[in-house]
Amino acid sequence: MSRFVPPDIKVLKISQGDTLTVKRRLNSGEQRAMFSRMTLAGVDGEMRVNRLQIGMSKILAYLVDWSLTGDDGTLVAIRDQPIETVQAAIDALDTESYAEIREAIEKHANDVETEREQEKNGLAGENASPVTSPSPSDATGPTSTSAS
Amino acid sequence: MAHNVTVSGVAGFLRNGYFLAGTLGPWTVTRSESAWTLTAAILKTDAFRVSQRPLRFVATHAKGAWVWPIVELHISGASLNAVLGPLEK
Numbered sequence: 001m002s003r004f005v006p007p008d009i010k011v012l013k014i015s016q017g018d019t020l021t022v023k024r025r026l027n028s029g030e031q032r033a034m035f036s037r038m039t040l041a042g043v044d045g046e047m048r049v050n051r052l053q054i055g056m057s058k059i060l061a062y063l064v065d066w067s068l069t070g071d072d073g074t075l076v077a078i079r080d081q082p083i084e085t086v087q088a089a090i091d092a093l094d095t096e097s098y099a100e101i102r103e104a105i106e107k108h109a110n111d112v113e114t115e116r117e118q119e120k121n122g123l124a125g126e127n128a129s130p131v132t133s134p135s136p137s138d139a140t141g142p143t144s145t146s147a148s
Numbered sequence: 149m150a151h152n153v154t155v156s157g158v159a160g161f162l163r164n165g166y167f168l169a170g171t172l173g174p175w176t177v178t179r180s181e182s183a184w185t186l187t188a189a190i191l192k193t194d195a196f197r198v199s200q201r202p203l204r205f206v207a208t209h210a211k212g213a214w215v216w217p218i219v220e221l222h223i224s225g226a227s228l229n230a231v232l233g234p235l236e237k
Binding site: 004021064 | 164165166167168200
């Protein structure tokens with residue numbers, strides 16, 4: 001099993017027939033960028049989680065594309081756009097749409113995390129091996145006995 | 149009787165999944181009896197992403213995009229030659 005995360009996508013359906021195209025799983029760089037966007041330095045220099053940015057950071061980390069259109073019916077393009085452009089488009093949504101997208105992506109992220117845990121547990125079971133190699137006596141029984 | 153087909157464009161992309169692996173300038177895709185081939189000018193590439201598979205060539209047009217899987221890729225300086233699989237969409 002490769003240690004690299006394949007750049008796979010998943011399409012999530014939301015209301016009004018719209019879809020969100022999201023990363024199936026974040027790689028380490030994408031995860032670091034997500035955490036970085038939700039933290040800020042306090043006056044003491046300590047990094048703290050900015051709770052207001054948790055949802056947005058998660059959306060920005062996962063969202064690849066969507067089918068959302070503007071009033072004129074044309075697609076609001078976010079694919080391959082700079083992160084600031086994507087954030088501006090998300091900020092322009094009404095609060096209900098933002099909440100729906102955040103919930104859909106959070107559910108996807110939680111589902112993937114659960115799936116990964118199950119995969120890892122399965123893998124651990126398959127690869128379970130003793131920390132030390134068995135000694136010959138484990139396989140064949142004791143070769144000698146002693147009596148005091 | 150087989151015909152060669154040539155399609156050209158001014159901009160295209162290389163994609164590894166959702167990652168943009170490269171930005172291409174003028175390109176030409178030729179279909180011969182045996183295969184689809186691509187020649188293009190490279191504007192920018194992500195060295196790691198270009199080395200990953202699957203890799204696709206995406207050429208946008210007025211009604212969407214043509215997408216071909218890349219079977220073999222050769223990059224020489226600022227030019228690219230590739231053997232493509234069958235057109236996906």
